[in-house]
Amino acid sequence: MKYYCIKQHDITDCGxxxxxxxxxxxxxxxxxxxxxxxxxxxxxxGYLATR
Structure with a gap:
């Protein structure tokens, strides 16, 4: 199985x-x-979980 990882551009892109x-x-x-x-x-x- 292949694993993909999209990296965040800055500290606020984790979600x-x-x-x-x-x-x-x-x-x-x-x-x-x-x-x-x-x-x-x-x-x-945390914010996305409440949307």
Missing amino acids: AACLATICRHNGYKIGISKMREVAGTGAGL
């Missing part, structure tokens, strides 16, 4: 990078910039 990695692992090619648009800039995992 977007995590979601982009999960999407990529499941066959969806969604980049971190698109995830940042959807999730909101600077969204951490």
Whole structure:
């Protein structure tokens, strides 16, 4: 099994990078910039869990 890792661009991209990695692992090619648009800039995992 291949493992994908989308790296965050700065300290506030952890949530977007995590979601982009999960999407990529499941066959969806969604980049971190698109995830940042959807999730909101600077969204951490704690914030995304409440959305």
